[in-house]
Amino acid sequence: MSDLTTAREAIALVTGGDFTELPTDEGPLKDDGPIGWPGYSESHARASARTGETESVVCGTGVVGGVPVVLISFEFQFLGGSLGERTGARAAAAHAVARARRLPVVVLPATGGSRMHEGMRALLQLQRLAGESALTRAAGLPQIAVLRDPTTGGGWATLGAGSDVALALPGAQVGFAGSRVRPPDADPAAYTAEAQLAHGHVDAVVPPAELRETLGRWLSLLTRPAEGPVPPPRGLGAPGTPPAESGREAVARARHPERPRAAAYLDALFTVREEISGDRCGGVDPGMRCGFGRLPDGRTVAYAAQCGTATLPAGFRTAARLVRLADRLAVPVLTLIDTPGAANDPAAEHAGAGPSIADLFAAVASARVPLTSLLIGEGGSGGALALAAPGNLWATSDSYFSVIAPEAAASILKRAPEESGTTADQLRLRPQDLLDLGVVRGVV
Known part of the structure; x- marks a missing residue:
């Protein structure tokens, strides 16, 4: 799955390159964040230098299968794709753009959950994301998630499982508990995309080579409703069969x-x-x-x-x-x-x-x-x-x-x-x- 390693590679795979990033004006992180975690500003700067990103999420607009969309893609190499205040702000801004322009939202999560370096201020982003998703849902706009490896913690419990349709990549780790916080005797197979599909939590496991086409079909289906009641389909039984006598x-x-x-x-x-x-x-x-x-x-x-x-x-x-x-x-x-x-x-x-x-x-x-x-x-x-x-x-x-x-x-x-x-x-x-x-x- 090397073609889906980074946030931008995931975006490129589903859009073919038709993507415009939303602007940000955050500036460097100062004072070790909201709870003064020792060395957080330096860790944040190193993550930025290593990945070329300024946060754990990349947001923008693009086209998938001929359908204009808003994309929210996570960069796992940036502090484990963790959700901090800036992550929440970017995702919230993306949802606002989706509602303003009447566009569906496609989320490409690869995250370990909430960012410890920001304490409860990071955990509160789950409420923020759930609220944005609810507003987008109330606006009648579809939300589709493509679960990358890994999708765990609050990212799975909000942007992933909270989407209308959840697709997943083969072999992706998907679960609320990440590998470092599970019980010592936990069966790792229970935390896979395939297991989540078998137990009704994911709609399909889609190979990367088929993802753009599958996602495009979903988007076209969810954005082009028929009008009025559907006429009943014709019966497929043998023609000319007389009514049952009893x-x-x-x-x-x-x-x-x-x-x-x-x-x-x-x-x-x-x-x-x-x-x-x-x-x-x-x-x-x-x-x-x-x-x-x-x-x-x-x-x-x-x-x-x-x-x-x-x-x-x-x-x-x-x-x-x-x-x-x-x-x-x-x-x-x-x-x-x-x-x-x-x-x-x-x-x-x-x-x-x-x-x-x-x-x-x-x-x-x-x-x-x-x-x-x-x-x-x-x-x-x-x-x-x-x-x-x-x-x-x-x-x-x-x-x-x-x-x-x-x-x-x-x-x-x-x-x-x-x-x-x-x-x-x-x-x-x-x-x-x-x-x-x-x-x-x-x-x-």
């Missing part, structure tokens, strides 16, 4: 192993897409795909798609994260519903099945952007309804939606298992039943 037939169609799934719908709808990963709480659900896709007209739609499996608490939280991010960025949302229901095993209960479903219901209910939902397979109770747009739900001909699975309903009613088909008929769960009941707007 509830049990509708259930069988939805459960057919060759029925089109979410991946087929996403491939048919979008020309380009990028996905977020994880709930930022330690979990990933491969059965819930969330991200942003480009329509043929070049505009962006956010999507959350169930893949036919029981949805885990991490899946509901990831979908809620997607809906809230899209809402902040004014990007309309499409959801594809296909699940037998929420996972209800002990692990799911321990992971917060109920609270995670409640959080998704709340995110959908409070969204200001238009939401469109298409039922493409199984609609299993509240685990499916949590992803449904109120008043804008559509269904395909090979789907069903039910208050409860027919088998579970038969069990609750103390009926024999072989009566689940009769129970399915009585639940009025076919697409045409849903239309008659006013549950869906139409069958596509």
Whole structure:
């Protein structure tokens, strides 16, 4: 990763050289800093002479993938890329420029955390950076972090993990605890970009050779929203198939192993897409795909798609994260519903099945952007309804939606298992039943 060693090398890699640094007028550090740390002024001067930088961060404007951006890049060779008062001031000024010019923010952290030489005045910069990030978020501007090696301490806990999308370089050290402050028996593998991805804290690990293209796609997707509600995609089932004659037939169609799934719908709808990963709480659900896709007209739609499996608490939280991010960025949302229901095993209960479903219901209910939902397979109770747009739900001909699975309903009613088909008929769960009941707007 030699091409990403310095702050300016990282900037050059993602911009191709199209970068203008923001001006600074700080002057030499005097009096050993705010707490009079012995020799701090000399250490600061040596770091400047060694790196050619005057602080641990380089900020400016540039273009990535055709999108103008503000860049905040850390110089690890300058006192470990640590955050001091001047670092905070530069990053704050960069965020102010981003808001004034309506530009997204790209952060390229490589930092060990807060600067000890400035004591609590340095630690307070975490609040300052979090506040600037919140203002930029409230302005509806995207923030993307590219985590370099290392990204630890407060830099990870603010600029890194606080970004809307977190990309990381392979093998980068990423974690709140740096290598010198971990427990002596700590597994170093837990502090890698790959481990953070596996546990839902990072969206993707991207090799340096692919970084500019990937970052450019993300920026174009997050800055070009579609207008108005998304029309429901056309159904991908066999054309001319007559409506299901019974509830049990509708259930069988939805459960057919060759029925089109979410991946087929996403491939048919979008020309380009990028996905977020994880709930930022330690979990990933491969059965819930969330991200942003480009329509043929070049505009962006956010999507959350169930893949036919029981949805885990991490899946509901990831979908809620997607809906809230899209809402902040004014990007309309499409959801594809296909699940037998929420996972209800002990692990799911321990992971917060109920609270995670409640959080998704709340995110959908409070969204200001238009939401469109298409039922493409199984609609299993509240685990499916949590992803449904109120008043804008559509269904395909090979789907069903039910208050409860027919088998579970038969069990609750103390009926024999072989009566689940009769129970399915009585639940009025076919697409045409849903239309008659006013549950869906139409069958596509």
